[in-house]
Amino acid sequence: MKTSLSCRIRSGLVRAAPYVAAVVLGVAIYLRAASGPFIWDDNFLLDQLRDRGPSSPLSLFTSGFLIRPEGGADFYRPIVLLSLLLDKSVWGSHPVGYHATNLALHAISIIAVAWFAWQLLKSRAGAIAAAFLFAVHPAHAESVCWISGRTDLLCAAFTLGSLNLFLWSRAKSSRLALAGSYLLAGLALLSKELAVVIPVLVVLSWWAAGERSFRRMALAALPFVVIAGVYTAARANVLQGAEMVSEPLLPLYRASTIAYSLFTHFQILLLPYKAHLSYEVVMQEIANANTFMVLLSMVVLTVFLWSSRRSAPVPLFGMLWFLTTILPVSLLAGQQISTIVSQRFLYLPSVGLAVVFGWAIALVARLRVPAKALGIAAAAAVVVALSVLSVSWSGLWANEVAFWEQFTRDTPTIGSSYYHLGLAYCRAGDYDKAIRAHEAARDLMPDQPEPEYGLGQAYSAKSDFRDAAKHYSYALDLAPGNPMLQEKLDEAMRRGGRVTPD
Numbered sequence: 001m002k003t004s005l006s007c008r009i010r011s012g013l014v015r016a017a018p019y020v021a022a023v024v025l026g027v028a029i030y031l032r033a034a035s036g037p038f039i040w041d042d043n044f045l046l047d048q049l050r051d052r053g054p055s056s057p058l059s060l061f062t063s064g065f066l067i068r069p070e071g072g073a074d075f076y077r078p079i080v081l082l083s084l085l086l087d088k089s090v091w092g093s094h095p096v097g098y099h100a101t102n103l104a105l106h107a108i109s110i111i112a113v114a115w116f117a118w119q120l121l122k123s124r125a126g127a128i129a130a131a132f133l134f135a136v137h138p139a140h141a142e143s144v145c146w147i148s149g150r151t152d153l154l155c156a157a158f159t160l161g162s163l164n165l166f167l168w169s170r171a172k173s174s175r176l177a178l179a180g181s182y183l184l185a186g187l188a189l190l191s192k193e194l195a196v197v198i199p200v201l202v203v204l205s206w207w208a209a210g211e212r213s214f215r216r217m218a219l220a221a222l223p224f225v226v227i228a229g230v231y232t233a234a235r236a237n238v239l240q241g242a243e244m245v246s247e248p249l250l251p252l253y254r255a256s257t258i259a260y261s262l263f264t265h266f267q268i269l270l271l272p273y274k275a276h277l278s279y280e281v282v283m284q285e286i287a288n289a290n291t292f293m294v295l296l297s298m299v300v301l302t303v304f305l306w307s308s309r310r311s312a313p314v315p316l317f318g319m320l321w322f323l324t325t326i327l328p329v330s331l332l333a334g335q336q337i338s339t340i341v342s343q344r345f346l347y348l349p350s351v352g353l354a355v356v357f358g359w360a361i362a363l364v365a366r367l368r369v370p371a372k373a374l375g376i377a378a379a380a381a382v383v384v385a386l387s388v389l390s391v392s393w394s395g396l397w398a399n400e401v402a403f404w405e406q407f408t409r410d411t412p413t414i415g416s417s418y419y420h421l422g423l424a425y426c427r428a429g430d431y432d433k434a435i436r437a438h439e440a441a442r443d444l445m446p447d448q449p450e451p452e453y454g455l456g457q458a459y460s461a462k463s464d465f466r467d468a469a470k471h472y473s474y475a476l477d478l479a480p481g482n483p484m485l486q487e488k489l490d491e492a493m494r495r496g497g498r499v500t501p502d
Contacts, residue, residue, distance in 0.1 A: 026135030033145035034099040036398040105153040112160035123362035130358030142343040145397035152347040158188035199224040208317040256287040259295040261330035280411040314359040321352030415444030434458040449475040
């Protein structure tokens, strides 16, 4: 009996080894970023937690996310705030712990994708391939390496967990698994608004797993619709109409931004080497026939996949999964252009691509040995190439100066990019470069106080308090009554600075 038990343990370890390898690789390629600092919105999020004070964690469920100085909030994501609060209680102001949490969430999602692919494909080779592709895809760098990108990690982990338990409950007639699926769907919604598409994903996933009764699928999705409705009501009650309202674009520009967002995200998934850290959008450049021709090609592809759904349902599932999970982002881009394209939006949409990749490898695994070996070698080459690219992206997030230098190369006419680059140079002790970066920011955004504030910071760091006071004074002229700027000006004046008319 002992021999039988040891054999079962050994067999289990052997079967688990490929999935463990996928997790290890998925963590290892982003490990460089774990030594990186807080970047971009990270410090703002931590300031938000500090400003909330030692309130009960339950209070996070009755307040908004990213509270604006003038009042109101932009989102309702209490689970994200709760995770950051837990990190803060353990790690304080040390970013390595926050990065470790992101890596752990990525590892959980890799396992969830493997299970999801197995339930859809019923192929061990397909599940392993899906796990590896998802683990290493470069589009995940922003979500995994950026602490503020945790929103997408949490949403994806809970969404995949919900779908996995739903499929398992149907296969095993388990009410407990179904209850768990509902619970995880609620947690996904409390992590990011994108989870409102879970009812559609439930239908798509069950269809891909073999169900063909649309009546049964619709009835199964109904409880998830109710959960989304309850969440929407709770969200509206907490935010009470205080969300940021953007000015709608002209119809042509709105349609152009939606089309551009859709095909650019699709391109990043399939050709990640073409991805950028940031995207600069000029409406006059994207509002043209080329934009809609590229979108039309996606429509034609989708129609072709639909026509082939009986013989090959998984590719259609992959395309519909992508469209379902990226359309909410693209529709938002149709109202504003500030976040028209971003890698972090692809964390959940990439699951569809991973499943299609797994499906292809499952077909290869059925071939004769020479063709099978060639197919597996090609798949391994894809994983290696994506891994190398992901390691490169990870390096950017590990170094604040390198990050903002790349950011300005991607968006050379965005003044805020140079402002953040100047702050990074200042923190790195390169004050002359900081001054040049802030001067570039000032040229691009002459009526904003931030570049003048940045120049004041750089000159203060050089102990040139006279110039520091001058720039703080300029910043105050652009933002009258700002207490922080007034405090900086007073400090510079006390340390020898003085303001004289130009």
